[in-house]
Amino acid sequence: MSAVPADGGAGLWMLAWRRLRDDRVAMVALGIVAAFLVMLVLSATGLVAADWEEEVGVNYAPPTFVGAGPATAAATAAAVPVPDNPFDPLAQDLRALRAQLGTEQTAARRASLPFGADKWGHDIVKKTIKGGQTSIVVGLVAALVAVGLGTLFGAVSGFYGGLVDDLFNWFYNVFTSIPSILMILTVAAVLQHKGVTTIVLILGLTGWTGPYRLIRAEYLRHKAREYVLAADAIGASAARKMFAHIFPNVSHVALVQLSILAVGFIKAEVILSFLGFGVPVGVVSWGSMLNEAQNELLLGKWWQLTAAAVAMAVLVTAFSLLADALRDALDPKVKP
Amino acid sequence: MLAFVLRRLWQMLPTMLGVVLLVFVLFNWVGGDPAYILAGKMSSPEAIANIRRQLGVDEPYPVQLWIFVKQVATFDFGQSWATGEPVGQIIASRLGPSLTVLVPLTVLETLIGVALALAVAFVRGSLTDRAVMVACTVGMSVSILVYIIVFQYGLAYQMGLFPVQGWGDSLGVNLLRYAPLPILIGLAVSIAPTLRLYRSFVLDEVHQDYVRTARAKGLPERRVMWVHVLRNAAIPIITHVMANLPALLIGAFLLERFFGIPGIGREVILAVERSDFPVIKAVTVCVALATMVFNLLADLLYQAVDPRVRLA
Numbered sequence: 100m101s102a103v104p105a106d107g108g109a110g111l112w113m114l115a116w117r118r119l120r121d122d123r124v125a126m127v128a129l130g131i132v133a134a135f136l137v138m139l140v141l142s143a144t145g146l147v148a149a150d151w152e153e154e155v156g157v158n159y160a161p162p163t164f165v166g167a168g169p170a171t172a173a174a175t176a177a178a179v180p181v182p183d184n185p186f187d188p189l190a191q192d193l194r195a196l197r198a199q200l201g202t203e204q205t206a207a208r209r210a211s212l213p214f215g216a217d218k219w220g221h222d223i224v225k226k227t228i229k230g231g232q233t234s235i236v237v238g239l240v241a242a243l244v245a246v247g248l249g250t251l252f253g254a255v256s257g258f259y260g261g262l263v264d265d266l267f268n269w270f271y272n273v274f275t276s277i278p279s280i281l282m283i284l285t286v287a288a289v290l291q292h293k294g295v296t297t298i299v300l301i302l303g304l305t306g307w308t309g310p311y312r313l314i315r316a317e318y319l320r321h322k323a324r325e326y327v328l329a330a331d332a333i334g335a336s337a338a339r340k341m342f343a344h345i346f347p348n349v350s351h352v353a354l355v356q357l358s359i360l361a362v363g364f365i366k367a368e369v370i371l372s373f374l375g376f377g378v379p380v381g382v383v384s385w386g387s388m389l390n391e392a393q394n395e396l397l398l399g400k401w402w403q404l405t406a407a408a409v410a411m412a413v414l415v416t417a418f419s420l421l422a423d424a425l426r427d428a429l430d431p432k433v434k435p
Numbered sequence: 436m437l438a439f440v441l442r443r444l445w446q447m448l449p450t451m452l453g454v455v456l457l458v459f460v461l462f463n464w465v466g467g468d469p470a471y472i473l474a475g476k477m478s479s480p481e482a483i484a485n486i487r488r489q490l491g492v493d494e495p496y497p498v499q500l501w502i503f504v505k506q507v508a509t510f511d512f513g514q515s516w517a518t519g520e521p522v523g524q525i526i527a528s529r530l531g532p533s534l535t536v537l538v539p540l541t542v543l544e545t546l547i548g549v550a551l552a553l554a555v556a557f558v559r560g561s562l563t564d565r566a567v568m569v570a571c572t573v574g575m576s577v578s579i580l581v582y583i584i585v586f587q588y589g590l591a592y593q594m595g596l597f598p599v600q601g602w603g604d605s606l607g608v609n610l611l612r613y614a615p616l617p618i619l620i621g622l623a624v625s626i627a628p629t630l631r632l633y634r635s636f637v638l639d640e641v642h643q644d645y646v647r648t649a650r651a652k653g654l655p656e657r658r659v660m661w662v663h664v665l666r667n668a669a670i671p672i673i674t675h676v677m678a679n680l681p682a683l684l685i686g687a688f689l690l691e692r693f694f695g696i697p698g699i700g701r702e703v704i705l706a707v708e709r710s711d712f713p714v715i716k717a718v719t720v721c722v723a724l725a726t727m728v729f730n731l732l733a734d735l736l737y738q739a740v741d742p743r744v745r746l747a
Binding site: 269270272273274275276277278279280281282284285286287288289290291366369370373374375376386389392393396397404408411412413415416419420423 | 450454457575578584592682692703704708710
């Protein structure tokens with residue numbers, strides 16, 4: 100469309116990357132987000148934390164740096180011998196079972212773990228990694244669904260205009276007149292099946308309005324540009340003009356929206372799971388960890404709460420800083 | 436002016452119709468047969484047929500939609516499936532507790548947010564400014580759940596500064612005894628995003644010509660910020676506050692749930708847990724209506740704040 104940029108043909112993405120690379124905060128944030136994603140991949144492929152449900156510690160084993168607490172001492176001393184009932188026909192089996200149980204408990208369960216254990220003696224570190232896997236996957240996939248829908252609607256609405264645009268705008272007004280959290284709860288009430296797919300659908304289907312508004316505005320700006328007219332002249336179809344020609348030029352808006360929505364959805368998943376509308380029983384997420392931790396706190400067991408809260412805060416902070424930096428780096432109005 | 440209001444009210448009709456349609460489609464098509472939910476696990480075919488007849492769900496869809504439209508128009512949403520109480524009565528009685536927390540929260544949030552935004556924008560670019568912005572980003576990243584759990588445990592349970600939860604009958608007791616901790620947590624959660632937003636509104640104004648003029652004629656910096664800049668930054672601030680009011684109403688649902696406050700938010704969560712569709716439908720429609728009305732009010736307030744704004 101235009102002449103080669105002055106600095107040796109560097110395109111929008113190259114320039115954005117250069118700007119991003121000069122931003123030290125952004126690079127640290129990018130590193131942290133990348134580390135979480137690596138952890139996610141390792142956890143999803145079963146290389147890390149696959150055995151998080153193994154009972155490696157005693158109940159509520161405290162973190163190593165705290166030292167074994169009185170609760171632990173009580174738990175280890177629990178192996179009090181129970182006298183056999185001479186009339187019990189199952190005495191033999193019971194003795195065998197008890198012996199088996201006793202050896203397993205004393206052999207396998209540790210008094211303290213690096214970051215402690217939960218009610219069942221699960222390692223908090225592994226649990227946090229596994230919980231992060233659920234929360235991040237839900238956040239990212241839901242953001243992809245929402246941005247995908249928003250981009251599709253925005254493209255069609257902005258490109259065609261007229262009656263189509265009116266219809267989508269009406270739809271947008273209807274959706275935005277219901278606050279998102281109420282919308283999410285309403286859809287949660289309607290979809291009775293609980294599961295990771297459901298929560299992705301709930302968040303994805305209710306989150307398209309923001310991307311829609313921005314993408315639509317971009318398509319309105321771009322559809323009359325010369326390069327689109329040129330594509331029209333050589334006989335490109337409407338779909339081709341919309342997605343092969345215009346979309347690459349507005350994709351930075353979609354990318355920034357994706358990172359902003361992912362942050363919001365990770366936070367929303369935690370709240371939904373906490374309320375019991377999210378991940379099903381047996382699936383661990385940061386929200387379900389906070390849910391368990393609420394009662395533990397009354398017993399003075401603060402480590403599960405801290406682990407989930409800190410892991411989430413670090414990821415969300417890094418993600419938000421990255422999103423801010425991305426927006427600055429990709430904004431064509433900001434010249435390097 | 437009157438023509439503007441009338442036209443805006445007229446424009447609300449298609450949106451409201453859309454909300455009704457959306458809610459109807461969600462609950463009647465996607466939501467499955469309410470009779471099965473109501474009858475529970477021990478359901479016989481006769482019992483289900485009975486319930487279907489009572490609810491009117493054996494009627495064709497257009498008839499059901501017409502019933503719903505009539506309900507919305509008359510604000511008579513029938514009875515709660517869970518308690519049999521009229522839905523209108525439920526909403527009316529839950530409004531008070533919600534407002535007892537939300538009105539002070541909104542007022543304090545706006546005042547503190549505006550004051551801090553002006554102060555931070557005044558020293559923009561300085562170390563203080565950057566430190567506050569980083570603190571805001573970190574503060575926004577901690578889940579509201581964590582704030583609630585930690586504050587409730589620390590300030591109420593351990594230190595005994597506030598009641599752990601509960602709600603009284605008189606406004607005074609509620610306001611002085613039960614509301615302060617939820618309000619404090621609400622502030623802790625909302626002040627960071629509010630401050631970031633308001634700071635950007637103020638910064639948009641700081642570079643305008645009139646600010647340079649005001650400085651040039653020798654006005655003290657304090658007066659420039661508080662009178663000239665604030666007056667102009669007020670428009671986006673008002674929009675933000677007004678647009679957020681209806682969302683706030685249910686946005687505080689976690690606070691209401693944790694502190695046992697019998698407000699709208701807690702009612703919605705209860706209704707979702709019990710599949711109490713009439714209550715959810717009614718709250719959704721009412722909040723959507725409130726959103727539209729508050730948007731209109733925000734537009735009207737514009738003119739009061741800025742004489743340049745013409746409502747055409």
